[in-house]
Amino acid sequence: MVAKTSLTALVATAIHCVTARPDPNLYRRAISKFNEIRTCGLSDAAPTVKAPKVNPWAQITPDDVTAVWELVHSSEAGLNLTHPDNATLTDNYVYFIDTLPTNKSAILPYIDGDAELPAKYARVVIFEGGKDEPVSQEYMVGPLPVGSETSVAKLDYIFNGGKGGAVPFNGRNFDxxxxxxxxxxxxxxxxxxxxxxxxxxxxxxxxxxxxxxxxxxxxxxxxxxxxxxxxxxxxxxxxxxxxxxxxxxxxxxxxxxxxxxxxxxxxxxxxxxxxxxxxxxxxxxxxxxxxxxxxxxxxxxxWALVKNQPEMGVRDLEDRLAPQSVELGGKRYKYDKEQQYVEFMGWSFYLSFTRTLGLAFYDIRFKGERVLYELSLQEAAAQYAGYQPKAANTVYHDTYYSFGTYAATLVEGYDCPFGSTLLNISFPEGDREEVHPAGLCIFEQDSGYPLARHRTGGSSDFGFSNLGTVKGSALHLRAVYTVGNYDYMFDYAFHLDGSIETEVRASGYLQSSPYYKSQGRFGPRISQGTQGSYHDHILNFKADFDILDTKNSLQVTELVVVNQTQPWYEELGTFEQMEFNTTVMETEKQFNWAANGQAMYSVVNNDQTNAWGEKRGYRIIPGKSNIHLSIANSPWTRKQSGMLKSHLAVTKQHDTETYSNSWQNINMPEAPQHDFLKFFDGESVDDEDIVLWFNLGMHHFTRAEDIPVTLFTEAVSSIMFAPQNFNDRAQEGDLRNRRWVEVDEEGGLTYEDYGIELPTCQVQLEEPVTKIEPWASI
Missing domain, CATH: 3.10.450.40 (Nuclear Transport Factor 2; Chain: A,)
Known part of the structure; x- marks a missing residue:
């Protein structure tokens, strides 16, 4: 649509949207529904799409869980198990059942070719207190569904500590x-x-x-x-x-x-x-x-409850509903509920979930080309400081507590925007499946800034001759895991330009200590008798890059300062100048961000170039608070926390190196079941299938403002993967949500809206319902 109007009239074009304030009691799907009175599309479900293939990373089914439980308890299995409800220290009993990740070597021929769907296996942890030498032992059970070919075997191959899937009794989970x-x-x-x-x-x-x-x-x-x-x-x-x-x-x-x-x-x-x-x-x-x-x-x-505290006073106009983000034009992403598959503005990916790690992404593609094979959390850790047994001794690896099982119900309009797609979180619990309603939300959100913008100068009254601005938004997938005293909010954003952003925020109660004046070096006094104990939060992630295929390299572009002469500046003699020094990381390595940000790290494909002959790749961009563990040689984190001790690491992909950590590592700092440091054995990472491991986190300098809970505003860490010559130009030219404005010869404005008109609508939020509906689960 082309229209001629004044600038005032252009700005005045508005959205009419009336929203009734919902009941604040939204917990457990006492979450508002929507009654659309036209044309916002606010209540529309996400359009459906059919995944190209069956999701090979999906969880095992509830029927599989029950069948596996019955099999391992059968006399044929020979495991001599006692039901956990009746077991003691000296019995053998199942601790948990989870999904065993399928090897990448088995999935690629299927997802990229014509091979059959790989078989699924269950991961079963059994505490064997009844043995002469009691241990915790992991088993793999499959193929599934349970049948004549299904076997129970020790799960040893994904652990490198020397004892396979076994952990000594003294180091096993303190259940x-x-x-x-x-x-x-x-x-x-x-x-x-x-x-x-x-x-x-x-x-x-x-x-x-x-x-x-x-x-x-x-x-x-x-x-x-x-x-x-x-x-x-x-x-x-x-x-x-x-x-x-x-x-x-x-x-x-x-x-x-x-x-x-x-x-x-x-x-x-x-x-x-x-x-x-x-x-x-x-x-x-x-x-x-x-x-x-x-x-x-x-x-x-x-005083420590997260509710309105009258003694805090009243801020003017705080009785009004705060601004809301809504998908006024209707949802622009598609979802295959059965296969847990998502498409959005050129992006496509599969979702997966395990009780140990929570949400993970697989086969992430942009415009049909693979960028990442896997993006997943590996560990959420914290280490404390203090002059007493609790703080000095405390190190948490939250996978130890089955991190994924703590995905909390999300409150619509507060944890996620109104109108988000809310999905249940499900996982095996004993011989059944447990479901947490609304544990994951999907929504598209205004970025708060344009994706691109530029105006050219001119002599018009408006101060420009033409102006172009492109609407910015991103698809977000969000989950909050409440493990003990902390709520971790994970937000994965897929931007329109082909960038992927991973962000983590932390809120919740401090694990605090009694306050003594003499111990101020470990944190400030934050309440009557309470010290805010200093600690590090470190969250370790795996990014298995497959830029177009599995032959990638980690390119390091350093910004160096050199002394040089240039003949056209003869009067300057020798002077300092900046230039690039580009190398490739040759072997597996742990490393840190360069000082002053004077190095760019990119995963590139040496055999694939864009139209200008540049290697296609993705840049690794530090965001807010990219840190690693402060302590290098603590007795509590000496060997079992190696993945936390650098900003970044690159290794060659192996099916035997699926995880950076074992969920049972925490109690074995001197003899871990799985040792990340053993990954670094001199293998080449040039033109190989490589994996980037990265850390997000916060040095938690505690403060009075951590009362009642730490605030999401400043306890945040992020990273971004952005196209680096992956394309021939910026990926904003095929988006119609933009405005092109020109000043004509008469001094008026001509603008193009490309058929994307601003809607006029009215939205009414209904009263909450209390019945839990059978939503999609992940």
Whole structure:
């Protein structure tokens, strides 16, 4: 459409959209539906599309889960299993069932050729406490569905620590059964000193199920160094919704080595920055009046709840609904629910989900050409600092807790825009499938800036002769995982220009410590008796690039400063100049971003060039807060956290190096089940199938503004993969959402809208419904 109008009239063209404010109680699909009164398309479901092939990365089915459970419990399997509900430390029982990732070498002939769909296998973790040498052992069960050809075999090939899928008992997951085994010892110790804890902290612990107990016990990981011993360093808090923010200054350290709980013993008690080896030593100090609370803790926790706090006051006009992002023109992405396949503005990809890692992307293509084979989280880690057993000892690997199972229900209009496509998250739990409603959302969102813009000068009253501006937006896939005290928001954005952005934000309660003036070097005082313990958040990702095919290289373009002369500047003599020095990384390597950003890292295909003869590739661009772990040689992260200790790493792809970490690594810092550092054995990464591993994260310099919870605004980290000569020109020329404005000879404006008119519509949000609908699951 071409129209002639004034600039004022052009700007005044508007969208009329009236929205009724929804009920705030939107949790668990008490989430607003939409009643469209025309033509916004706000309530439209995503158009359907048929995936080109069956998703080879999909989860095993609920029927498969049940059949695998029955098979491993059968006498034919010979595993001598006890049902987990009835098991003890010295029994064999299933800990979890998950989907075993299919090898890339098996999938490529299928996804790119005419090979048959590869067989699926289940991953089964069994705690074998009934063996002479008790271990945790992983098994692979398949092919699925269960039939005459299905077998149960040890899953060893994806682990390089020397023991395959086995982990010693002392290094295995500290599950409820291990906690219950050490409970009698803890109870006896705390009963013996109950009068002291009541006097000092107005609290006592008589066991987790005793009604007299009014303080809660928790312990960090790791619980072992190498699996030959085990310990439990217990801290205490006041119970409640915000328990992480009200710690008390009491720590009990236990030795819990082995399966015989009668041999467990007290290692010591810590309070007042002092270590007491026995309860007798503690009592002597108490009787001498040497113990006190420097900053007594509060039990009251109302101040720490994430709800409106009247004492904070009122901001003018805050009673109005905040601005909303809505897909006014209707959804522009397509979704195949059955195959978990998405298409958007030239992008296409498959989705996958596991209980261990959560959401992952496969076969990511732009305009039909593959960019990435896989983009997935590998680990969400945190390491703390402090002068007491809990903070000094705490390192979390959240895959240890089955990270994917904590995908939380999303609140429409707040966690995701109104009108988002909401998908259930499902995963195996025991012999069945568990479903978390609305655990993933998909939406297209205005970028908040144009994709491209330029005006040329002129002598008109408007100050230009022509102006072009292109609408910017991106498709987002978002999930929030609430693991204990933290909510991690993962947002993957597919931009119109062919760029992919990965962003992580962190919110939630700090794992805090009791405050002492002498310990200010570990964090500030943030509440009455609470210190915000400094810590690192590191999130490790895998990006298996296949730029057009599996022969890629990592090109390093350094910006160097050289002294040179140029004959047309004879009067300057020698002067400094910038130039490029381009090399290729030859062998596997861990490395960091260059100082001052003076290097560009690009994954390129040496055999594929664009129209100008430049190697086609994708650039790796650091975003906000690209960090690595601060500590290089901590006893708690010495060998099992190697993937966290550099910004980036590149390796040659192997089916045996599927993951950078093992979910069971956390308790084995000296002898990991899977050692990322062993990936680096001198193999070539030039013209090979290469994998980039990268870290996002935050150095969490805690502050009073972390109360009640850390804010998403500043606790954020991101990275972008952007075309680098992948195309012949910028990918904005085939998008019609743009305006071309010219000043004509008469001083008026002529503009082209390319048939994309601004809609006039009215939208009414209905009352929320409480029935959970059978949405698509992933």
């Amino acid at each position: 409820g059964k291990r906690s219950r085994a050490s409970e009698p010892l803890l109870k006896s110790i705390m009963e013996e000193i109950a009068d002291i804890t009541v006097a000092l902290f107005d609290g006592a612990y008589y066991g987790s199920g005793d009604e007299r107990t009014n303080i809660s016990a928790g312990s960090p990981t790791p619980v072992s160094y190498d699996g030959t011993q085990a310990f439990r360093n217990i801290m205490f808090r006041y119970p409640g919704a915000a328990t992480y923010l009200v710690p008390i200054d009491l720590y009990v350290m236990l030795d819990i080595t082995g399966t015989d709980a009668s041999k467990y013993f007290l290692k010591g008690i810590v309070t007042n920055e002092r270590f007491f080896r026995t309860t007798t030593d503690l009592r002597a100090a108490y009787d001498a009046g040497e113990l006190k609370s420097e900053f007594p803790q509060t039990r009251e926790q109302e």
